[in-house]
Amino acid sequence: MKSGQVALTADRPTGRLHLGHYVGSLKNRLELQEQHDCFIMIADTQALSDNFDNPQKVVGSVVGICRDYMAVGIDPAKSTIFIQSMIPELFELTTYFMNLMSVARLERNPTVKSELQQKSFSDSVTAGFLCYPVSQAADITAFKATLIPVGEDQLPLIEIANEIVRRFNRIYGSNVLVESQAILGSTQRLVGTDGKAKAGKSLGNAIFLSDPSEVVKQKVNGMYTDPNHIKVSDPGRVEGNVVFSYLDAFFDNKDELADLKARYMKGGVGDTSIKSILNDTLQKLLDPIRDGMDLMKDEDIKDILLEGSKKARAIATQTLCEVRDAIGLRY
Numbered sequence: 001m002k003s004g005q006v007a008l009t010a011d012r013p014t015g016r017l018h019l020g021h022y023v024g025s026l027k028n029r030l031e032l033q034e035q036h037d038c039f040i041m042i043a044d045t046q047a048l049s050d051n052f053d054n055p056q057k058v059v060g061s062v063v064g065i066c067r068d069y070m071a072v073g074i075d076p077a078k079s080t081i082f083i084q085s086m087i088p089e090l091f092e093l094t095t096y097f098m099n100l101m102s103v104a105r106l107e108r109n110p111t112v113k114s115e116l117q118q119k120s121f122s123d124s125v126t127a128g129f130l131c132y133p134v135s136q137a138a139d140i141t142a143f144k145a146t147l148i149p150v151g152e153d154q155l156p157l158i159e160i161a162n163e164i165v166r167r168f169n170r171i172y173g174s175n176v177l178v179e180s181q182a183i184l185g186s187t188q189r190l191v192g193t194d195g196k197a198k199a200g201k202s203l204g205n206a207i208f209l210s211d212p213s214e215v216v217k218q219k220v221n222g223m224y225t226d227p228n229h230i231k232v233s234d235p236g237r238v239e240g241n242v243v244f245s246y247l248d249a250f251f252d253n254k255d256e257l258a259d260l261k262a263r264y265m266k267g268g269v270g271d272t273s274i275k276s277i278l279n280d281t282l283q284k285l286l287d288p289i290r291d292g293m294d295l296m297k298d299e300d301i302k303d304i305l306l307e308g309s310k311k312a313r314a315i316a317t318q319t320l321c322e323v324r325d326a327i328g329l330r331y
């Protein structure tokens with residue numbers, strides 16, 4: 001039995017999904033789709049806010065991401081998968097919501113601030129990028145989503161969405177819009193294969209769900225371990241050792257893993273052995289996922305996206321009607 005609550009998740013399409021997405025959100029979505037009405041949005045419009053000069057990267061990633069969803073077991077009968085730009089109602093909502101947020105408030109947003117540091121807006125941020133949190137509030141409210149499974153970096157965005165909801169309902173004397181709540185996943189962030197804090201597609205340090213087995217093996221072999229663990233007999237460090245971070249995330253037998261760690265720390269276990277264990281673990285996880293990917297035709301994936309977008313659009317249209325009505329836009 002589903003809860004009757006709506007859960008919304010989204011990804012910016014700028015490449016294929018990787019193991020960081022898998023532990024951080026995809027696994028979670030598999031459980032969520034059994035419990036709630038789930039919507040999964042491919043946020044192409046939002047992705048354009050910092051890739052407007054490279055639309056091909058965004059557009060060209062949409063089908064691949066959907067292929068990744070399906071391959072891990074997201075079921076379009078349980079989760080509505082749709083494309084943001086196919087729901088123009090979201091952008092009309094965004095326009096009304098922009099009146100409810102000051103520029104100063106948007107500039108204070110820590111998520112946007114840290115993104116700006118990483119991106120190349122030189123000296124002046126675009127209006128589109130500064131306002132993407134407002135558009136995200138439209139994504140959430142259009143579907144009356146109350147559960148938003150996200151990473152911690154998204155918390156300030158949910159806060160902005162809720163401020164918009166409260167302001168809207170107060171100013172227009174309505175109860176059309178509902179507040180939402182972030183659900184933080186249980187797993188932490190997966191480190192990059194190079195030991196950097198985050199595995200990211202743009203950082204080139206991620207293992208993709210679609211990587212062929214030889215590539216996975218190569219990436220595992222190239223992983224950062226303990227630079228002082230030179231001879232097999234040397235005692236090794238487990239903290240900061242990328243192979244063990246990945247084993248923590250993917251190796252199911254925790255007792256066996258604890259034993260392996262103890263032996264590695266004592267000395268006598270080589271990096272080749274732990275890498276081979278990790279490689280086996282990852283191949284076992286990825287084999288069925290890769291098989292699933294190969295089975296699907298692009299046309300079938302596109303059909304799923306069109307179907308999902310149609311369903312999502314009907315709901316957003318209904319909310320937009322209520323919003324226009326609340327504002328008094330009836331002619």
Ligand code: TRP
Nearest residue numbers: 009010011012043046136139140
């Ligand atoms: N900003 C989110 C991200 O970068 C993607 C996103 C767009 C989103 N709209 C959303 C997440 C609505 C949750 C709800 O991952």
